[in-house]
Amino acid sequence: MSVHININKICKSYDDVEALKDITLSINAGEIFGFIGPDGAGKTSLFRILTSLLIPTSGTATVGDYDVVKDYKKIRQSTGYMPGRFSLYLDLTVEENLNFYASIFNTSLKENYDLIKDIYIQIEPFKKRRAGDLSGGMKQKLALSCALIHSPKLIILDEPTTGVDAVSRMEFWELLKKMQKRGITIIVSTPYMDEAALCDHVALIQGGKLLAVDKPENIVKSFKGSLFAVSANNMHKLIYDLDNLMNTSNVFRFGETIHITSNIDDDLLYTENAHKHLSESGYHNITINRVEPVIEDCFLALMDQDMVKG
Amino acid sequence: MRAFIKKEFFHIFRDYRSMVILFGMPLVMVLLFGFAITNDITNARIAILDNSKDIVTHQITQKLISSGYFLLEKNITSQNDIEEAFTQGKIKAVMVFEPDFARKLKTEAQAGVQIILDASEPNTASIINAYASGIINTYSLVLMKGLSDLPVKINVESNMYYNPEVKSVYMFVPGIITVLLMLVSAMMTSISITREKEMGTMEALLVSPLKPYQIIIGKVMPYVVLSFINLIIILLLARFVFHMPVQGSLILLLSESLLFIIMSLALGILISTASKTQQQAMLLSMFALMLPTILLSGFIFPIKNMPLILQYISHIMPSKWFIIIVKNIMLKGTGIGYFWKETLIISGMTLFFIGMSIKKFKIRLE
Structure with a gap:
């Protein structure tokens, strides 16, 4: 009953900007598929093509059995879409927003209450409040409710957790998991790498190109080289000095530390070299630890490679 | 569609500023003129x-x-x-x-x-x-x-x-009616449609199974009603403040006004398809509609006294024709026989603008 999606050689350009370059991938029915990438990577353009809001410059895509260009009416009926910006009427109350979205899909809140109960129950105490007065997390839950109100078989969520606090983000993902259990295919984009691990498959996208499409754990496994977390007294300067370190690639800030990737097999030799290099440059309190890569490391490594190739 | 119209009314009644524009303006304008006269x-x-x-x-x-x-x-x-x-x-x-x-x-x-x-x-x-x-x-x-x-x-x-060419002040009422209907209908609709674009809610509306005509009718219906209420307020004020009775048929006046309202609404939709933000829509309506309506329609300056080129331009001003109609009904009390040509012109413009706006209304994003 849920839908699978095939994207075949989709390109999209606006005037002189190429937003999507030859994207091909397929999404299984009933999975949570995540698009991970920085702002301007082309996520929103792709989503708009899938929701029939944009026509691709070339290539085709099907949602279920429907073509996104020809059968746009059918797609619009069976797809729930939550645009990146809050698509809520801020001057209407929670209840009025829901009723409105229900009625434009020819249904009612009562009819599909069961479907959105899990989410709605959390915002129900505020149902008389105007959407503009809700917190960010609440707004997102309301927007999700609105996207789900017509019991779509596919929901497409464009950065649903951007600008939402960590607790609300976790709650939001729990809700998505519940939706998945109901057999709904979920496509979600996020700039937060930690959310990638919660998806069944992820696509890393950058500059309109797919860098990798795989299960999150496989992406982590495919990481080449050993990863180290470095910290010292002068973090601002440290990042430039590490760039000049021998046998090192992918130097980037990662929270409190700086992650670097060694290109040689001997970890011990590598750390000793690095330590020496840094103390000679006048650093104190140097710590260098081997760490396991997470998806962000993989993504940044892929981005780096892509830039070198490009 | 009913829900859509209801939602639109919520927007209007909850937006303090648009309420002021909608109902304050006719009152202020008519009363200003009213006092200038009864003084x-x-x-x-x-x-x-x-x-x-x-x-x-x-x-x-x-x-x-x-x-x-x-x-x-x-x-x-x-x-x-x-x-x-x-x-x-x-x-x-x-x-x-x-x-x-x-x-x-x-x-x-x-x-x-x-x-x-x-x-x-x-x-x-x-x-x-x-x-x-x-x-x-x-x-x-x-x-x-x-x-x-x-x-x-x-x-x-x-x-x-001292002023041999004195113009009757009664001439202002038809002018005010025209300006206000144009303003409320065209400007308010264009702003309310672009607001949906700006807020991102247009995306959500477009992905819904709503058809473009349903969105448009849902959007403009409330403004038809409000413009009509405005018209009645102006007529009542004219009657009791100006002591200016409607000489001709009231029903004829109301139906001609309805035609003009629909035309202005279509124009408003057209403006909204051409503008991306509320400010753009507002400026466009102001410069494309308000100023020509006031200056070129014969409302303030007699068209006969204008340079020839402006006289030609005034022909494409819908407001010019509407003012002629209103003056005919309100002041002279004549029937449709005297201004069927003007009515026909406005009808033609209405059809043109509706056609254009349906054609330009996008079922997708840019």
């Missing part, structure tokens, strides 16, 4: 130059003064004093009765009164003129019944000093 009409000071000094002129003078509109400031004895009486600035008008007034009325069945007005205040002057003529005409009717079988006629000749 000082009671107890207007006049002077009388009675060259006849008989019973009839005496009676007419009495009628004028007892009406409550006029105060007799002084009696003038010669034509030469008129100018001086005006320059002293107190009086607004001079009534001049011709010599042998009563005798002429009896023998020739007609006699003349000249009303000389200080038209440096054109509104006051035209109202004084209308009132004085009215009083004298009423008197002549009474006289006619008593005197003889012959129709008696007192010729009232009025002279506007």
Whole structure:
């Protein structure tokens, strides 16, 4: 009953900007598929093509059995879409927003209450409040409710957790998991790498190109080289000095530390070299630890490679 | 669709600013004009130059003064004093009765009164003129019944000093109606549609199974209703503040207005398809609609006095045609036979704008 999606050689350009370059991938029915990438990577353009809001410059895509260009009416009926910006009427109350979205899909809140109960129950105490007065997390839950109100078989969520606090983000993902259990295919984009691990498959996208499409754990496994977390007294300067370190690639800030990737097999030799290099440059309190890569490391490594190739 | 219209009303009623524009503006505009006109009409000071000094002129003078509109400031004895009486600035008008007034009325069945007005205040002057003529005409009717079988006629000749081309202030009401209907309909719809674009809610509407015409009708319906309410407010104010009755058929006036409202709404939709933000929509409506409506429609400046090229441009102003229609119905009381051409032009424009806006309304994003 849920839908699978095939994207075949989709390109999209606006005037002189190429937003999507030859994207091909397929999404299984009933999975949570995540698009991970920085702002301007082309996520929103792709989503708009899938929701029939944009026509691709070339290539085709099907949602279920429907073509996104020809059968746009059918797609619009069976797809729930939550645009990146809050698509809520801020001057209407929670209840009025829901009723409105229900009625434009020819249904009612009562009819599909069961479907959105899990989410709605959390915002129900505020149902008389105007959407503009809700917190960010609440707004997102309301927007999700609105996207789900017509019991779509596919929901497409464009950065649903951007600008939402960590607790609300976790709650939001729990809700998505519940939706998945109901057999709904979920496509979600996020700039937060930690959310990638919660998806069944992820696509890393950058500059309109797919860098990798795989299960999150496989992406982590495919990481080449050993990863180290470095910290010292002068973090601002440290990042430039590490760039000049021998046998090192992918130097980037990662929270409190700086992650670097060694290109040689001997970890011990590598750390000793690095330590020496840094103390000679006048650093104190140097710590260098081997760490396991997470998806962000993989993504940044892929981005780096892509830039070198490009 | 019902839900859509309901939602739109929520937007309007919860947005303090648009409420002010919607209902404050007609009130303020009409009342402003209303007060400018009713100002000082009671107890207007006049002077009388009675060259006849008989019973009839005496009676007419009495009628004028007892009406409550006029105060007799002084009696003038010669034509030469008129100018001086005006320059002293107190009086607004001079009534001049011709010599042998009563005798002429009896023998020739007609006699003349000249009303000389200080038209440096054109509104006051035209109202004084209308009132004085009215009083004298009423008197002549009474006289006619008593005197003889012959129709008696007192010729009232009025002279506007200082501003011979005085325009009747009644002309403003049709103008205000036009400007306001245009403004409320076109500007408010275009703003409300672009607001959906700006807020990102248009995306959500587009992915819904709603058809473009449903979105459009849902959007404009509330404004049709509100514009209509506005129109009725203006007409009521005109009636009770301006004392300006609708001479012709009210139903005809309302249906012509409805046509004009629909045209303005279609224009509003067209503007919204061309603009990305609310500010753009507002500026476009202001410059594309408001200014030409005010300046080129004959509302303030007579079209005849314009350079030829502007006269041609005024032909494509829907408001020009609508003002002609409203003036015809309200002032002259004529029927559709006199302005079917104008009606046809507006209908054509309406169809054109509706067609254009449906064609340009996008079912997808750019």
